[in-house]
Amino acid sequence: MSATAMRIALVGNPNCGKTALFNQLTGGRQKVANYAGVTVERKEGRFVAPSGRTLHILDLPGAYSFDATSPDEAITRDVCYGRYPGEEAPDLIVCVADATNLRLHLRFVLEVRRLGRPVVLALNMMDAARRRGIVIDVEQLSARLGVPVVETIAVKRGGAKALMERIDASVPSVTPTAIDEASVEQLHAEVRAILADTVKLPRDTVAVDDAIDRWVLHPVFGLAILATLMFFIFQAVFSWAQPVMDGIEAGIAALGSAVTGFLPADSALHSLLNDGVFAGLGAVLVFLPQILILFLFILVLEESGYLPRAAFLLDKMMFRVGLTGRAFIPLLSSFACAIPGIMATRSIQDPRDRLTTILVAPLMTCSARLPVYTLLIAAFIPDHTVWGVFNLQGIVLFTLYFAGIFSALLVAFVIKRLRKDKSEHALIMELPSYRLPNVRDIALGLWERALIFLKRVGGIILALTVLLWFLSSFPGPPPGATQPAIDYSIAGRLGRMLEYVFSPIGFNWQICVALVPGLAAREVAVAALGTVYAMSGSDDAVASQLGPLIAHQWSLATALSLLAWYVFAPQCMSTLAVIRRETNSWRNVAVAAGYLFGLAYLASLATYQIARALS
Amino acid sequence: MSTFELVQGAIIALVVAASAFVAFRKLLPKTSTRVMARVSASLNRQGRAGVVRSLGRKLQPAAATGSCGDGCGSCGSCGPAAPRTEAQPLHFKPRH
Numbered sequence: 001m002s003a004t005a006m007r008i009a010l011v012g013n014p015n016c017g018k019t020a021l022f023n024q025l026t027g028g029r030q031k032v033a034n035y036a037g038v039t040v041e042r043k044e045g046r047f048v049a050p051s052g053r054t055l056h057i058l059d060l061p062g063a064y065s066f067d068a069t070s071p072d073e074a075i076t077r078d079v080c081y082g083r084y085p086g087e088e089a090p091d092l093i094v095c096v097a098d099a100t101n102l103r104l105h106l107r108f109v110l111e112v113r114r115l116g117r118p119v120v121l122a123l124n125m126m127d128a129a130r131r132r133g134i135v136i137d138v139e140q141l142s143a144r145l146g147v148p149v150v151e152t153i154a155v156k157r158g159g160a161k162a163l164m165e166r167i168d169a170s171v172p173s174v175t176p177t178a179i180d181e182a183s184v185e186q187l188h189a190e191v192r193a194i195l196a197d198t199v200k201l202p203r204d205t206v207a208v209d210d211a212i213d214r215w216v217l218h219p220v221f222g223l224a225i226l227a228t229l230m231f232f233i234f235q236a237v238f239s240w241a242q243p244v245m246d247g248i249e250a251g252i253a254a255l256g257s258a259v260t261g262f263l264p265a266d267s268a269l270h271s272l273l274n275d276g277v278f279a280g281l282g283a284v285l286v287f288l289p290q291i292l293i294l295f296l297f298i299l300v301l302e303e304s305g306y307l308p309r310a311a312f313l314l315d316k317m318m319f320r321v322g323l324t325g326r327a328f329i330p331l332l333s334s335f336a337c338a339i340p341g342i343m344a345t346r347s348i349q350d351p352r353d354r355l356t357t358i359l360v361a362p363l364m365t366c367s368a369r370l371p372v373y374t375l376l377i378a379a380f381i382p383d384h385t386v387w388g389v390f391n392l393q394g395i396v397l398f399t400l401y402f403a404g405i406f407s408a409l410l411v412a413f414v415i416k417r418l419r420k421d422k423s424e425h426a427l428i429m430e431l432p433s434y435r436l437p438n439v440r441d442i443a444l445g446l447w448e449r450a451l452i453f454l455k456r457v458g459g460i461i462l463a464l465t466v467l468l469w470f471l472s473s474f475p476g477p478p479p480g481a482t483q484p485a486i487d488y489s490i491a492g493r494l495g496r497m498l499e500y501v502f503s504p505i506g507f508n509w510q511i512c513v514a515l516v517p518g519l520a521a522r523e524v525a526v527a528a529l530g531t532v533y534a535m536s537g538s539d540d541a542v543a544s545q546l547g548p549l550i551a552h553q554w555s556l557a558t559a560l561s562l563l564a565w566y567v568f569a570p571q572c573m574s575t576l577a578v579i580r581r582e583t584n585s586w587r588n589v590a591v592a593a594g595y596l597f598g599l600a601y602l603a604s605l606a607t608y609q610i611a612r613a614l615s
Numbered sequence: 616m617s618t619f620e621l622v623q624g625a626i627i628a629l630v631v632a633a634s635a636f637v638a639f640r641k642l643l644p645k646t647s648t649r650v651m652a653r654v655s656a657s658l659n660r661q662g663r664a665g666v667v668r669s670l671g672r673k674l675q676p677a678a679a680t681g682s683c684g685d686g687c688g689s690c691g692s693c694g695p696a697a698p699r700t701e702a703q704p705l706h707f708k709p710r711h
Contacts, residue, residue, distance in 0.1 A: 268624075269626060459637060460637065460638065460641045462637075463634040463635075463638045466630055467634050470627075470631045470634075520641075520642055573642060
């Protein structure tokens with residue numbers, strides 16, 4: 001064992017605070033939340049201990065047992081057993097246990113101890129345990145387990161100090177023994193005996209949790225609360241964001257005028273900055289407030305411990321359509337982005353259930369769709385109040401999100417029928433204690449979301465917008481041309497060609513052009529529309545007013561058709577790449593892309609034709 | 616051609632080339648890494664001028680980055696490529 005590069009593995013049951021401890025020790029900012037299954041792959045970090053030693057630390061997915069039942073648990077087992085390819089067995093295992101739930105967590109501690117490797121037990125959430133009146137005799141527990149025990153509070157600054165000092169002091173010596181297989185019953189009996197000697201527990205559950213759960217988990221009121229909550233979120237996205245959006249829009253317009261003011265108005269450089277950069281990026285950037293409001297609610301719900309309750313409420317319905325209750329968290333993650341959602345399916349044991357969840361995850365409305373939805377809704381749906389309380393635009397946004405959920409359930413049902421699956425998979429899920437969200441964590445989460453969005457705007461979206469501007473500008477119009485220059489460009493010609501395919505669903509050539517770069521990331525389509533329309537017209541005001549422009553030029557049927565397209569279309573190559581990686585099959589990628597494009601076209605066709613017939 | 620037009624042409628060419636490079640790196644990470652490694656090896660061959668070899672070394676790609684650079688960002692795991700074993704591909708066995 002090297003003294004300068006000791007390898008430490010953080011293991012424990014799901015949702016015991018391993019990643020929060022990892023962040024405390026390494027200064028990292030890995031995602032944490034108050035539900036099981038957030039970490040599905042191994043994360044590595046390093047930190048310098050007070051003694052000056054560099055320590056490598058591994059954050060492993062939560063596991064209830066080494067008898068792995070899902071791919072994420074298998075990673076933890078293989079690392080601890082020293083079987084993980086390219087990875088030596090850890091020099092020290094820090095077993096993290098939730099001090100409020102030792103009855104469940106100690107069983108895994110015993111399994112880890114039987115590995116015969118140096119182990120330190122971190123009793124996490126000690127603050128919550130004290131609040132609940134749980135008294136733990138730490139010295140006695142350490143003696144009974146035969147491993148050092150330290151108290152930690154991973155969510156508080158300095159809460160891992162004792163652990164760091166213990167790790168830094170020395171590696172506990174152990175007598176190497178062969179891995180001892182013990183039956184589950186034996187382990188449970190040992191846990192009961194240890195608890196009887198070392199822990200005083202006033203009551204098994206928290207009284208407040210029980211009181212809240214009586215309402216939140218009620219089969220009728222619970223669903224009503226969930227629906228109201230979702231509805232309120234989408235109302236807020238529209239109602240709260242507008243003033244900030246107006247400010248950003250005005251700021252971009254002023255910046256555009258200032259930057260391009262000194263350039264000749266008919267120069268290519270002026271066009272690149274004005275029609276490409278400011279029209280394109282500006283059109284996307286204004287949606288930052290709406291994205292942050294959506295994530296504010298998601299982060300609060302994640303931290304509070306409500307989400308597993310929602311999974312419990314919806315389990316029966318999900319089972320009926322062929323999804324396991326464990327699919328809830330991956331599908332919920334897909335509301336942020338389908339990529340972590342698809343990766344989170346590693347917590348699903350059954351490969352067929354996992355594949356079904358992977359195939360329907362792209363139907364969840366990811367945050368990249370939000371700019372497209374809100375652009376079209378703001379342009380075509382009147383800002384009316386319905387029944388004196390609700391905002392009509394918010395209702396439409398809620399409906400679009402609901403359409404995504406409903407179509408995912410429908411597709412899962414079809415897959416269930418096709419595979420003739422009669423098997424049952426019970427949902428066993430831990431319901432964590434409710435927790436008041438930490439303001440600092442929420443602020444950090446929002447800051448990170450803002451950075452991610454701005455990096456996308458300044459990275460791939462800017463790059464594709466510039467390329468689209470180039471393709472929309474060259475070759476230039478021939479002498480004596482009467483149409484706008486874009487009509488003669490590569491992009492213009494491509495758009496006209498695609499129009500043959502998309503005209504039955506109401507898309508004009510400008511939309512067709514925007515769909516192509518939009519394949520890289522959905523919100524690029526908004527930037528592309530901004531650029532294409534700025535290149536098509538002579539009015540500079542177009543740059544900051546894409547919404548009113550499309551409201552004037554498109555029919556309502558076209559707008560509704562485009563909305564329907566974005567509910568289904570797999571307009572994101574990264575999602576398809578992750579499906580390839582997680583399923584190890586191009587066939588599954590073809591199936592996902594094929595059915596999603598097919599559904600998108602059919603839905604848009606129906607929407608467009610019906611809307612035209614009714615108007 | 617005026618000086619302004621010359622400078623303008625050079626700036627636009629640079630910006631478009633840089634954008635194409637960024638898009639290539641983000642959308643085709645594996646292919647771009649392969650291509651860059653090949654170009655770098657070719658430039659860094661013995662017998663080449665010092666400047667060319669230095670450029671070759673600069674172009675040498677670092678470890679391939681994760682595939683989530685463009686699509687998500689919320690996975691929090693973008694960075695050095697995970698070992699191939701990190702992903703847990705699906706394996707199906709026939710039912711009995």
